[in-house]
Amino acid sequence: MDEASGISHYEISLDGGSWINVGAETSHTFTGLADGEHKITIKAVDKAGNIKEESIEFIVNTSLIGSPGWTDDAIIFSAIAAIIIGLIAYLIRRH
Numbered sequence: 001m002d003e004a005s006g007i008s009h010y011e012i013s014l015d016g017g018s019w020i021n022v023g024a025e026t027s028h029t030f031t032g033l034a035d036g037e038h039k040i041t042i043k044a045v046d047k048a049g050n051i052k053e054e055s056i057e058f059i060v061n062t063s064l065i066g067s068p069g070w071t072d073d074a075i076i077f078s079a080i081a082a083i084i085i086g087l088i089a090y091l092i093r094r095h
Contacts, residue, residue, distance in 0.1 A: 004048040011043040019043065033060045 011019040012028050015038055022028050030040075041055040 004046075006047050008045045008047045008049075011045070013041045013043075015039055016041075035060050035062055 007024065009024060010022050010026065012022055013019050014030055014033075020028070037057060037059050039055055039057045041053055044052045
Protein backbone atom coordinates (compact mmCIF):
# COMPACT_ATOMS: atom_id res chain seq x y z
CA MET A 1 0.00 0.00 0.00
CA ASP A 2 1.34 3.45 -0.88
CA GLU A 3 1.43 6.49 1.40
CA ALA A 4 -1.62 8.08 -0.27
CA SER A 5 -3.91 5.06 0.27
CA GLY A 6 -6.43 4.66 3.05
CA ILE A 7 -8.42 6.92 5.34
CA SER A 8 -6.61 9.80 7.02
CA HIS A 9 -9.46 10.75 9.36
CA TYR A 10 -13.20 11.28 9.78
CA GLU A 11 -15.01 14.47 10.74
CA ILE A 12 -18.57 14.78 11.96
CA SER A 13 -20.98 17.71 12.18
CA LEU A 14 -24.31 17.92 13.99
CA ASP A 15 -27.03 20.17 12.55
CA GLY A 16 -24.57 22.18 10.46
CA GLY A 17 -22.37 22.97 13.45
CA SER A 18 -18.60 22.90 13.70
CA TRP A 19 -16.72 19.91 12.36
CA ILE A 20 -15.36 17.53 15.00
CA ASN A 21 -12.29 15.55 13.98
CA VAL A 22 -12.80 12.05 15.39
CA GLY A 23 -9.58 10.65 13.93
CA ALA A 24 -9.91 7.05 12.78
CA GLU A 25 -12.87 6.36 15.11
CA THR A 26 -15.93 5.07 13.28
CA SER A 27 -18.39 5.97 16.04
CA HIS A 28 -19.23 9.08 18.01
CA THR A 29 -21.84 9.79 20.69
CA PHE A 30 -23.76 13.03 20.97
CA THR A 31 -25.52 13.64 24.29
CA GLY A 32 -28.16 16.10 25.41
CA LEU A 33 -29.86 16.41 22.04
CA ALA A 34 -33.13 18.32 22.06
CA ASP A 35 -36.31 16.69 20.84
CA GLY A 36 -36.92 17.17 17.14
CA GLU A 37 -35.20 16.64 13.83
CA HIS A 38 -31.42 16.50 13.57
CA LYS A 39 -28.90 15.96 10.81
CA ILE A 40 -25.46 14.42 11.12
CA THR A 41 -22.95 14.87 8.32
CA ILE A 42 -19.89 12.63 8.18
CA LYS A 43 -16.80 13.50 6.19
CA ALA A 44 -14.21 10.88 5.28
CA VAL A 45 -10.82 12.27 4.25
CA ASP A 46 -8.33 9.91 2.66
CA LYS A 47 -4.55 10.26 2.76
CA ALA A 48 -4.54 11.71 -0.78
CA GLY A 49 -6.84 14.53 0.39
CA ASN A 50 -10.01 13.27 -1.28
CA ILE A 51 -13.19 14.00 0.67
CA LYS A 52 -16.50 12.16 0.72
CA GLU A 53 -19.49 13.48 2.71
CA GLU A 54 -22.70 11.69 3.63
CA SER A 55 -25.58 12.88 5.79
CA ILE A 56 -28.31 11.20 7.76
CA GLU A 57 -31.39 12.76 9.33
CA PHE A 58 -33.11 11.43 12.44
CA ILE A 59 -35.64 12.43 15.06
CA VAL A 60 -35.10 12.51 18.83
CA ASN A 61 -38.35 11.85 20.66
CA THR A 62 -38.28 11.69 24.46
CA SER A 63 -42.04 12.23 24.69
CA LEU A 64 -43.90 9.36 26.33
CA ILE A 65 -46.76 9.73 23.87
CA GLY A 66 -46.96 11.35 20.48
CA SER A 67 -44.49 13.47 18.61
CA PRO A 68 -41.40 15.17 20.01
CA GLY A 69 -41.80 17.54 22.88
CA TRP A 70 -43.60 17.87 26.17
CA THR A 71 -46.69 19.65 24.84
CA ASP A 72 -48.30 16.45 23.60
CA ASP A 73 -47.80 14.81 26.97
CA ALA A 74 -49.15 17.86 28.80
CA ILE A 75 -52.30 17.95 26.68
CA ILE A 76 -52.96 14.23 27.08
CA PHE A 77 -52.28 14.19 30.81
CA SER A 78 -54.45 17.31 31.30
CA ALA A 79 -57.31 15.63 29.45
CA ILE A 80 -56.96 12.47 31.55
CA ALA A 81 -56.83 14.54 34.77
CA ALA A 82 -59.97 16.47 33.72
CA ILE A 83 -61.81 13.20 33.06
CA ILE A 84 -60.74 11.76 36.43
CA ILE A 85 -61.71 14.96 38.30
CA GLY A 86 -65.06 15.01 36.48
CA LEU A 87 -65.67 11.38 37.39
CA ILE A 88 -64.81 12.01 41.05
CA ALA A 89 -67.10 15.08 41.16
CA TYR A 90 -69.90 13.02 39.59
CA LEU A 91 -69.48 10.21 42.12
CA ILE A 92 -69.39 12.66 45.06
CA ARG A 93 -72.61 14.36 43.92
CA ARG A 94 -74.28 11.01 43.37
CA HIS A 95 -73.80 9.97 47.01
